[in-house]
Amino acid sequence: MSIIQVENVTKTYKSGKGIFDISFSVDQGEVFGYLGPNGAGKTTTIRQLMGFTNVDQGRCLIRGMDTRLQAEEIQKFVGYIPGEIAFFNNMTGKQFLDFISQMRKQAKSRTAELVTRFELDVKPKISKMSKGMKQKVALTAAFMHDPEIYILDEPTSGLDPLMQKTFIELILEEKKRGKTILMSSHSFEEVERTSDRAGVIREGRLVALEDVNSLKAAQRKAFIVTVVSSGEVELLQNSNLEISRITGNQVEIIISSNYDEFIRVLTKCSVKGLDVLNQNLEQAFMKYYGREAEKNE
Ligand SMILES: Nc1ncnc2c1ncn2[C@@H]1O[C@H](COP(=O)(O)OP(=O)(O)O)[C@@H](O)[C@H]1O
Ligand SMILES: [Mg+2]
Numbered sequence: 002m003s004i005i006q007v008e009n010v011t012k013t014y015k016s017g018k019g020i021f022d023i024s025f026s027v028d029q030g031e032v033f034g035y036l037g038p039n040g041a042g043k044t045t046t047i048r049q050l051m052g053f054t055n056v057d058q059g060r061c062l063i064r065g066m067d068t069r070l071q072a073e074e075i076q077k078f079v080g081y082i083p084g085e086i087a088f089f090n091n092m093t094g095k096q097f098l099d100f101i102s103q104m105r106k107q108a109k110s111r112t113a114e115l116v117t118r119f120e121l122d123v124k125p126k127i128s129k130m131s132k133g134m135k136q137k138v139a140l141t142a143a144f145m146h147d148p149e150i151y152i153l154d155e156p157t158s159g160l161d162p163l164m165q166k167t168f169i170e171l172i173l174e175e176k177k178r179g180k181t182i183l184m185s186s187h188s189f190e191e192v193e194r195t196s197d198r199a200g201v202i203r204e205g206r207l208v209a210l211e212d213v214n215s216l217k218a219a220q221r222k223a224f225i226v227t228v229v230s231s232g233e234v235e236l237l238q239n240s241n242l243e244i245s246r247i248t249g250n251q252v253e254i255i256i257s258s259n260y261d262e263f264i265r266v267l268t269k270c271s272v273k274g275l276d277v278l279n280q281n282l283e284q285a286f287m288k289y290y291g292r293e294a295e296k297n298e
Contacts, residue, residue: 002029004150004181010049010059020045020205022059027183027198032176034192034213035185037202043185044084046202047154050183051081063150077105080143084154084185086135094123094130094138101142112145118167132159140168144175151175153184157191169194193217221257226267227274228252240266253278 005027013019020042027033037043048054050061052068052075061068063075089097098112116123119137127135136159143151157165172182172195186192192199193213201209228234228250237252238244242263246253251274256263267275 003027004029004031004064005033005050005152005183006062007046007050008059008061010046010061011057012045012049012054013057018042018205020049020202023202023205023207024059025200025207025210027181029181030176030179031198032172032182032184032196034196034199035183035202036187036189036192036199037185038187041202042205043187043202044154045205047084047152047183047185050152051079077146078149080146080148080151080153082139082143082153082156084158086139088127088135088138090128091126093126094121094134097127097138098123098142098145102145105146107146109147110145111147112141115141115144118171119164133161133164136160137164144171149180151180151182151184153182155185155187157186157188165191221255223278224254224256224263225274225276225278226252226254226270226272229271229273233270236269237266242266 003026007023007025010023011021023046035043049056050068052072066075068075102110119140121137121141157168160168196213198212200207234247234250234252243255244252245255
């Protein structure tokens with residue numbers, strides 16, 4: 002069953018930028034990665050989804066409720082992290098978290114657990130906090146009422162690598178607990194590690210909707226085989242395997258699904274080394290991104 006539905010949403014800014022006819026849905030218990038370079042339209046989509054402004058066209062539903070009409074009701078079971086966080090800077094972290102809890106009339110609270118987990122010091126005023134600390138406050142606010150649904154706009158931005166890891170672990174735990182999660186990111190790796198499905202947005206348009214596992218399975222892998230003699234290099238060259246590079250006795254071979262054949266050929270050689278080149282989803286998605294992704298890296 003679809004918990005989050007974005008249906009043909011268009012929102013155009015005066016500049017002509019915006020998002021155009023975006024549709025996707027997120028099922029119960031699913032983690033959906035919303036991937037795109039800076040300026041692609043991720044925040045615009047998520048703000049429409051949260052029902053903050055009127056869309057030009059289309060509609061967004063959460064648990065079947067129109068987010069524009071039932072925003073208040075919906076916020077009770079949604080944990081949201083905005084892309085650009087505007088805080089009440091005069092409050093301390095603790096005051097802010099207490100304020101949000103009261104506003105939600107929150108019955109249960111994981112605040113203490115989250116504060117410990119993110120090593121967050123809630124005593125300073127928010128205006129005195131670093132970007133990373135503010136992000137941790139936002140994460141705590143989004144998770145502390147233990148909501149069923151998370152809508153997270155670039156949740157790891159500003160976090161150091163260790164905290165990014167802590168965050169990803171938390172997401173995977175929440176996923177195990179059956180939560181439904183929509184998370185935007187410009188990091189392929191993050192989506193690869195967390196998401197079941199991914200949508201790619203580019204220049205305001207959804208250019209791909211893919212199952213992350215099948216993307217991974219369809220991925221081509223490069224192996225570097227080190228053999229003993231030039232005769233064996235020749236043997237590899239004369240096989241049906243796809244050779245991408247040869248350096249001395251090292252042969253780089255591209256494998257997609259032909260593992261059987263790869264192993265058959267290898268048994269005819271004295272293999273001294275076998276390495277797999279570290280690849281990730283990025284290569285699989287690259288075709289959707291073109292040059293822009295390279296600029297943003
Ligand atoms: N309030 C706004 N007014 C005018 N243009 C905007 C506004 N918000 C975003 N944009 C433009 O819309 C495009 C998409 O922005 P955004 O949704 O923030 O992208 P992302 O979150 O993927 O980085 C960008 O070109 C951005 O400059
Ligand atoms: Mg954004």
